[in-house]
Amino acid sequence: MFNFSGDGGDFFSRRCVWVNGPVIVGAGPSGLAVGACLREEGVPFVVLEKADCIASLWQKRTYDRLKLHLPKQFCQLPKYPFPDHFPEYPTKKQFIDYLESYAKKFDINPQFNECVQSAKYDEACGLWRVKTVSISGSEVEYICQWLVVATGENAECVVPEIEGLKEFSGEVLHACEYKSGEKFTRKRVLVVGCGNSGMEVSLDLCNHNAKPSMVVRSSVHVLPREFFGTSTFELAILMMKWLPLWLVDKILLILARLILGNTEKYGLKRPSVGPMELKNTQGKTPVLDIGALQKIRAGNVKVVPGIKRFSCDMVELVNGEKLEIDSVVLATGYRSNVPYWLQETEFFSNNGFPTGWKGKAGLYAVGFTRKGLSGASSDAMRISQDIGKVYKEDLKQKKQKVPCHRRCISTF
Numbered sequence: 001m002f003n004f005s006g007d008g009g010d011f012f013s014r015r016c017v018w019v020n021g022p023v024i025v026g027a028g029p030s031g032l033a034v035g036a037c038l039r040e041e042g043v044p045f046v047v048l049e050k051a052d053c054i055a056s057l058w059q060k061r062t063y064d065r066l067k068l069h070l071p072k073q074f075c076q077l078p079k080y081p082f083p084d085h086f087p088e089y090p091t092k093k094q095f096i097d098y099l100e101s102y103a104k105k106f107d108i109n110p111q112f113n114e115c116v117q118s119a120k121y122d123e124a125c126g127l128w129r130v131k132t133v134s135i136s137g138s139e140v141e142y143i144c145q146w147l148v149v150a151t152g153e154n155a156e157c158v159v160p161e162i163e164g165l166k167e168f169s170g171e172v173l174h175a176c177e178y179k180s181g182e183k184f185t186r187k188r189v190l191v192v193g194c195g196n197s198g199m200e201v202s203l204d205l206c207n208h209n210a211k212p213s214m215v216v217r218s219s220v221h222v223l224p225r226e227f228f229g230t231s232t233f234e235l236a237i238l239m240m241k242w243l244p245l246w247l248v249d250k251i252l253l254i255l256a257r258l259i260l261g262n263t264e265k266y267g268l269k270r271p272s273v274g275p276m277e278l279k280n281t282q283g284k285t286p287v288l289d290i291g292a293l294q295k296i297r298a299g300n301v302k303v304v305p306g307i308k309r310f311s312c313d314m315v316e317l318v319n320g321e322k323l324e325i326d327s328v329v330l331a332t333g334y335r336s337n338v339p340y341w342l343q344e345t346e347f348f349s350n351n352g353f354p355t356g357w358k359g360k361a362g363l364y365a366v367g368f369t370r371k372g373l374s375g376a377s378s379d380a381m382r383i384s385q386d387i388g389k390v391y392k393e394d395l396k397q398k399k400q401k402v403p404c405h406r407r408c409i410s411t412f
Ligand SMILES: Cc1cc2nc3c(=O)[nH]c(=O)nc-3n(C[C@H](O)[C@H](O)[C@H](O)COP(=O)(O)OP(=O)(O)OC[C@H]3O[C@@H](n4cnc5c(N)ncnc54)[C@H](O)[C@@H]3O)c2cc1C
Pocket: 025, 026, 027, 028, 029, 030, 031, 048, 049, 050, 051, 054, 055, 056, 057, 058, 062, 066, 067, 068, 069, 070, 074, 075, 114, 115, 116, 117, 150, 151, 152, 153, 154, 155, 337, 341, 366, 367, 368, 371, 372, 373, 374, 376
């Protein structure tokens, strides 16, 4: 890394930094995995992170009782397995501790509190210009040959505009702000959404003697987390190697029916597309049940249809029913933030999701394949090998020839 100008000088308002290697945007599991693999390839890099810590989604935007819902072998990052004593489904704390030691082991030291505001490929010099702003308002421009986008599928909360929600007088929070049901004891809470967040928040609310109603406006696939001791995810992955997707889905649904019974009778209508096909085509993750269904069966979680409007202390549903409620948890999902800052529309064309792991002109994406942490690990290995090859070739040529520095003209 090389500074072109002093920090906060009278003349220069923006510092300009040349990075010899890739800039990685995001220090979540994906960014850390790329960093670790690049370290092993001997490629230097810079990681830019808008939060003040690694894995901010896990550290700051998830609830206390969260556990990984896929078995541990699908969630560990490359080149450094989970410790043997970890349970099959590590807790949030165990996962964060693992990520902290991962960053330490591979000597990954992100530039914290630096939010990428824009990134643009400069055709004139054939390099990426990545502009960041810190909380103190100081700006930096990083210039590099490779840009790795690792900002995640869950970068922004989706907060829907629902009629009357602004007039509602109780607390309204997104699932990413929900920590525990402790403060909701005996309260009537409307949980909007029935993905894994909605289901697990409803379960946690029940465990704290709150009274949740969960909105199911369309449909949802609920699967048991395990079938006869084997994880559903593992079974699905195994079957997908040999069988067509439609057949895998059929088998999963037959097994789910066998173990969970008919979930439609509780208001949990199933989508017409099968669970794995839906995940692959639309990114909608099936719910892996860890106990919410039992609470629904027992009537501790009330399943309700879509919302018509809110008023001061009430919600009116599409079926005309009115519920008095104290609080609202919006478990309405997440979206990518890439369209807000990456000035590129070919590779990241689809709502901030890329078309693969490698774009043009040194642009890469890690952790957007809708395959969870295991997808991020495979992306990271591919990307680092790809960059490593070119980096080492460049290095060899530079050693052989008279040094030829790229020139970059910055405009401050
Ligand atoms: C509640 C919850 C539970 C989950 N559980 C599992 C699970 O059990 N198994 C599984 O496989 N997957 C799970 N997932 C999926 C999740 O996507 C992955 O676990 C993982 O966090 C993805 O890592 P990531 O690095 O791609 O994204 P993130 O973890 O979101 O990290 C992205 C980082 O980029 C930073 N960033 C974003 N924008 C900018 C910017 N403009 N400038 C600088 N930095 C920026 C963020 O602050 C963040 O630290 C879960 C997701 C959620 C929400």
